[in-house]
Amino acid sequence: xxxxxxxxxVVHGEDPFNAEPPRAALADETVTSLDAFYVRNHxxxxxxxxxxxxxxxxxxxxxxLELSLEQLKARFAEHELAATLQCAGNxxxxxxxxxxxxxxxxxxxCATGTAVWSGARLADVLAAAxxxxxxxxxxxxxxxxxxEPDPAQPFGASIPRPKAIAAETLLAWSxxxxxxxxxxxxxxxxxxxxxxxxxxxxxxxxxxxxxxxSDNFFQAESYRLLAAEADPDAIAPGEGxxxxxxxxxxDILSPDEGxxxxxxxxxxxxxxxxxxxxxxxRVDVSTDxxxxxxxxxxxxxxxxxxxxxxxxxxxxxxxxxxxxxxxxDSAAAAQPESAAHLWNPKGYVNNAWARVSVSPDRSxxxxxxxxxxxxxxxx
Ligand code: MTE
Numbered sequence: 001x002x003x004x005x006x007x008x009x010v011v012h013g014e015d016p017f018n019a020e021p022p023r024a025a026l027a028d029e030t031v032t033s034l035d036a037f038y039v040r041n042h043x044x045x046x047x048x049x050x051x052x053x054x055x056x057x058x059x060x061x062x063x064x065l066e067l068s069l070e071q072l073k074a075r076f077a078e079h080e081l082a083a084t085l086q087c088a089g090n091x092x093x094x095x096x097x098x099x100x101x102x103x104x105x106x107x108x109x110c111a112t113g114t115a116v117w118s119g120a121r122l123a124d125v126l127a128a129a130x131x132x133x134x135x136x137x138x139x140x141x142x143x144x145x146x147x148e149p150d151p152a153q154p155f156g157a158s159i160p161r162p163k164a165i166a167a168e169t170l171l172a173w174s175x176x177x178x179x180x181x182x183x184x185x186x187x188x189x190x191x192x193x194x195x196x197x198x199x200x201x202x203x204x205x206x207x208x209x210x211x212x213x214s215d216n217f218f219q220a221e222s223y224r225l226l227a228a229e230a231d232p233d234a235i236a237p238g239e240g241x242x243x244x245x246x247x248x249x250x251d252i253l254s255p256d257e258g259x260x261x262x263x264x265x266x267x268x269x270x271x272x273x274x275x276x277x278x279x280x281x282r283v284d285v286s287t288d289x290x291x292x293x294x295x296x297x298x299x300x301x302x303x304x305x306x307x308x309x310x311x312x313x314x315x316x317x318x319x320x321x322x323x324x325x326x327x328x329d330s331a332a333a334a335q336p337e338s339a340a341h342l343w344n345p346k347g348y349v350n351n352a353w354a355r356v357s358v359s360p361d362r363s364x365x366x367x368x369x370x371x372x373x374x375x376x377x378x379x
Contacts, residue, residue: 003045003183006035012105016041016146017183020110027253028269030300030309031082032113034176039183040087040111042155042218043146046203050187055125055171059139059208062130069187073173075128076120081168082302083193084273085200087111088223088243091251092347094339101347103232109251109354112273114306117191119172123165126209131165135209138164139216140190140201149217156216157199157223159192159244163276168193168305171204193305194276196243196348198223213242225344232345246275248335249351250283250310250327257356261316268296269311270354272327280308282328287314287321290337290353296325318360325354 002017009019018040025036050069057065067075090111095101126138139158146155163169170191173180180186185202192199198218213219215237224240226232250272255261272280284293296312314323326335336342339352 003039004035004181005039005183009036010108010110012107016043017045018105020108023108023110023253023256026110026113026271028309028311030114030302030306031116031176034115034178034181037113037115037184038087038111040089040197041144042148043144043152045183046143046145048143048187048203053187053205055188055205055207057125057129057207057209059210060132060135061126061209062132065125065129067125069173072120072125072171072188076124078118079121079167079170080116080118081170081191081193081305082114082116083168083191083305084112084114084307085191085197086246086249086273086275088196088198088348089346091249091350091352094350094352095343095347098340098343101345104347109253111197112271112307114302115175116177116302117170117172118174119170119188119191121167122169122171122190122207123167125171125207126165129209131209134211136161137210137213139208139210139214139219140204141206141208141216142185142201143203143205146217148222153217155201155218156214157201157219158210158214158216159195159199163192163195163244194245196223196246196275199244222346223348224346225348226346228343228345230345243348244276245278246273247349247351248272248274248278248280248327248329248333250280250325250335251354252323252325252356255323255356255358259356259358260361261358263316263318263360265313266316266358267311268314268323268325269309270325271307271309273307274327274329274333278329278331278333279304280327281330283308283310283325284328285312285314285323285325287316287323289322290324316358316360320357320359322355322357
């Protein structure tokens with residue numbers, strides 16, 4: 001088991017290691033198990049000696065801090081929160097039939113997961129350092145060095161001040177009640193609930209209060225929404241829109257794409273998520289391409305920062321059926337129908353309707369007909 005993961009993960013890259021679970025591993029689980037949680041890396045996983053690791057807090061602060069793991073744990077109250085992480089590239093595969101997205105992994109719908117994180121509030125650490133009023137952004141640097149920028153850089157990000165001092169933003173050292181796994185950022189990572197996963201910096205070593213957003217490659221040049229005609233290899237730092245809060249999104253986790261199912265009633269279930277201060281208020285499912293919809297039941301949610309699971313029943317006829325789903329958020333935004341209107345050069349934020357295609361089990365149908373001799377064979 002690589003990095004403690006299930007062996008059936010879809011591996012998008014070995015080095016750096018990038019992988020997502022199959023749909024079935026996420027289906028109907030409010031909290032994702034550690035062995036099924038997706039992994040997104042931009043460089044090699046760093047080797048960190050916990051006893052030597054230090055967290056430096058600097059920039060626009062009254063007093064710089066340098067904290068060992070023990071000091072961080074001893075000095076700051078531990079808070080627990082169930083929160084969903086979702087990669088901005090989640091569901092990129094849906095863009096590829098519109099137009100290729102060169103150089104980016106074809107993530108399916110499972111570059112997302114929900115964990116119970118615990119650690120210190122970033123707000124408490126920033127307050128202890130005495131963050132200045134003119135610090136509009138808080139930047140982070142990880143210990144891993146990525147070769148994607150030229151020259152290579154540590155992975156970094158920043159978030160605006162209000163999000164940095166919000167109660168939900170954590171410096172987490174624990175995931176699902178266990179010590180944070182190395183592959184997920186041990187000894188300590190940011191968890192920025194409701195923001196794209198890229199802002200939740202793993203293996204964090206440095207936190208800087210500053211007046212501007214981070215100039216790190218992954219904030220200033222990558223993870224930005226570019227115009228369709230832009231050349232992603234030739235953009236200027238700051239071009240396009242920096243991605244922050246996650247747009248309303250959903251996908252179907254059961255049945256799987258291409259599944260063979262019995263005709264008749266079929267349970268359809270999945271996840272829906274809306275970032276930052278938005279919640280999922282409705283999920284609709286259709287089997288006639290969106291001409292008519294049925295509202296799904298909204299199921300458990302571990303916290304306002306977690307995805308909302310949903311389920312409903314549809315009727316599968318004798319033909320191949322496309323099941324589609326769309327979610328609505330508390331600002332009345334709904335997922336758009338088609339990825340064609342959303343395509344962008346880096347393939348981020350595909351929140352078009354979820355679709356899976358299922359085929360009726362013809363052998364079951366035949367068996368059924370054998371026992372009902374009066375029925376006309378339409379196979
Ligand atoms: N932090 C560091 N240091 N290096 C990285 O490559 N990847 C980011 C983020 N934090 C990354 C990082 C991205 S793009 C995502 S989606 C999440 O981590 C994925 O977190 P996970 O691997 O724990 O699922």
